Amino acid sequence: MCTTTxxxxxxxxxxxxxxxxxxxxxxLLPNELALAREFGAARATxxxxxxxxxxxxxxxxxxxxxxxxxxxxxxxxRLDIPLVRVEVEAQGSSYRYALVSSESVPAPNWLxxxxxxxxxxxxxxxVCLHLSDGHPYQLEDRWINLGAVPQARQADFSTLGxxxxxxxxxxxxxxxxxxxASAAEPEQARQLSCAVGDPLFRIERQTFWEGRPITFVRMxxxxxxxxxxxx
Amino acid sequence: MCTTTxxxxxxxxxxxxxxxxxxxxxxLLPNELALAREFGAARATxxxxxxxxxxxxxxxxxxxxxxxxxxxxxxxxRLDIPLVRVEVEAQGSSYRYALVSSESVPAPNWLxxxxxxxxxxxxxxxVCLHLSDGHPYQLEDRWINLGAVPQARQADFSTLGxxxxxxxxxxxxxxxxxxxASAAEPEQARQLSCAVGDPLFRIERQTFWEGRPITFVRMxxxxxxxxxxxx
DNA sequence: CAGTGGTCTAGACCACAGC
DNA sequence: CTGTGGTCTAGACCACTGA
Numbered sequence: 241m242c243t244t245t246x247x248x249x250x251x252x253x254x255x256x257x258x259x260x261x262x263x264x265x266x267x268l269l270p271n272e273l274a275l276a277r278e279f280g281a282a283r284a285t286x287x288x289x290x291x292x293x294x295x296x297x298x299x300x301x302x303x304x305x306x307x308x309x310x311x312x313x314x315x316x317x318r319l320d321i322p323l324v325r326v327e328v329e330a331q332g333s334s335y336r337y338a339l340v341s342s343e344s345v346p347a348p349n350w351l352x353x354x355x356x357x358x359x360x361x362x363x364x365x366x367v368c369l370h371l372s373d374g375h376p377y378q379l380e381d382r383w384i385n386l387g388a389v390p391q392a393r394q395a396d397f398s399t400l401g402x403x404x405x406x407x408x409x410x411x412x413x414x415x416x417x418x419x420x421a422s423a424a425e426p427e428q429a430r431q432l433s434c435a436v437g438d439p440l441f442r443i444e445r446q447t448f449w450e451g452r453p454i455t456f457v458r459m460x461x462x463x464x465x466x467x468x469x470x471x
Numbered sequence: 472m473c474t475t476t477x478x479x480x481x482x483x484x485x486x487x488x489x490x491x492x493x494x495x496x497x498x499l500l501p502n503e504l505a506l507a508r509e510f511g512a513a514r515a516t517x518x519x520x521x522x523x524x525x526x527x528x529x530x531x532x533x534x535x536x537x538x539x540x541x542x543x544x545x546x547x548x549r550l551d552i553p554l555v556r557v558e559v560e561a562q563g564s565s566y567r568y569a570l571v572s573s574e575s576v577p578a579p580n581w582l583x584x585x586x587x588x589x590x591x592x593x594x595x596x597x598v599c600l601h602l603s604d605g606h607p608y609q610l611e612d613r614w615i616n617l618g619a620v621p622q623a624r625q626a627d628f629s630t631l632g633x634x635x636x637x638x639x640x641x642x643x644x645x646x647x648x649x650x651x652a653s654a655a656e657p658e659q660a661r662q663l664s665c666a667v668g669d670p671l672f673r674i675e676r677q678t679f680w681e682g683r684p685i686t687f688v689r690m691x692x693x694x695x696x697x698x699x700x701x702x
Numbered sequence: 703c704a705g706t707g708g709t710c711t712a713g714a715c716c717a718c719a720g721c
Numbered sequence: 722c723t724g725t726g727g728t729c730t731a732g733a734c735c736a737c738t739g740a
């Protein structure tokens with residue numbers, strides 16, 4: 241007999257019994273103490289298995305009420321947001337970066353509304369192209385709040401992309417990200433070598449640090465791009 | 472003095488010291504025992520704080536080597552994949568569902584390639600429309616493998632959507648999901664009340680259970696839809 | 703080999719939610 | 722009030738990995 245019982249074994253066994261119908265959706269599981277006795281483990285070990293099942297969206301726990309199988313399992317994906325360079329290199333392609341334009345301008349109104357900037361806030365506006373094996377891969381339209389990140393004035397974005405630069409400057413920021421589809425504008429079509437109006441996959445991301453708006457970026461990918469995840 | 476030290480406090484303090492530059496990216500943290508002494512906590516408590524920091528992509532741990540701040544923090548999003556009905560209702564809108572078409576056909580070649588189906592595999596092909604406040608919200612193009620889910624023959628999809636039906640039948644399956652942009656085809660444009668060629672946000676999802684292909688679904692959203700997440 | 707994290711245990715106390 | 726999960730502790734042993 242196996243004397244040591246891993247929380248993984250317990251988790252897997254509980255999951256098996258849920259999938260197998262022994263504990264159908266909505267039903268109540270035995271309490272921690274009972275399970276600990278059954279598995280011959282300490283209560284903390286069962287607790288850890290349970291905590292992971294909660295994280296995975298399989299069960300819900302409430303004090304006094306006990307542990308229930310979720311009536312409908314919570315499906316969730318964990319998406320890694322890699323740097324474009326890493327993404328391209330992971331596909332076995334060569335990565336190249338090009339700065340298309342760079343200028344310092346007052347924030348346009350649409351951006352002020354989105355980032356809650358004061359009127360006339362000075363922004364560094366960059367357009368960058370990321371290439372995979374020499375072909376356009378992603379077009380990056382980047383706005384950096386110079387009031388919050390003044391050192392961006394001195395940065396050289398001709399060789400290092402602003403994403404990489406920013407993650408080094410402010411590695412731990414709060415982010416809102418959105419995924420959508422948009423039609424290629426003439427300038428985008430030119431940069432990405434596609435037709436005007438082509439459907440492009442778009443990611444927009446705005447970043448805050450201690451409540452202050454740091455940057456807004458709109459990334460459009462070459463035609464046909466997909467973001468894939470498993471769970 | 473506070474006698475009980477929560478792992479949350481420890482986690483927050485370590486995070487603060489990392490963000491503040493005390494432990495810059497790439498640097499080595501003190502070992503668990505030293506931190507436990509410093510915080511006046513048990514080693515397991517520090518361990519739990521550390522485990523969460525690993526989950527959050529902030530630090531890396533290796534035995535013998537110790538704990539390091541990740542050179543570039545791993546950015547990751549956790550996306551909930553709700554049922555359309557829940558998604559619509561969460562926005563405070565009324566949800567309505569309509570079955571557009573339903574037929575049983577052999578799997579077309581493109582689908583056989585994607586799901587690794589044998590030739591002639593019989594599929595239930597459904598087209599469904601999900602409405603928000605009476606307006607088209609999402610068009611669902613669903614294929615169900617009748618060889619793996621024969622009970623789908625008897626199911627009534629005129630009132631209950633296939634997504635909800637399937638999550639009840641096989642709640643715990645393996646899923647591959649992809650996000651992309653596509654141009655509205657004539658039929659899609661008609662159903663979604665948009666123009667042919669309009670850029671549409673698209674989610675494709677294929678589901679397996681014990682290695683067998685269960686279903687493939689292609690969901691296109693009304694024009695302008697965004698999927699939003701924070702982290 | 704020695705140092706680190708990874709896990710388990712037994713017991714304790716606490717916090718919350720139903721009754 | 723009582724039963725449940727949530728957390729902490731002190732100690733132990735194990736597993737990996739680098740020197």
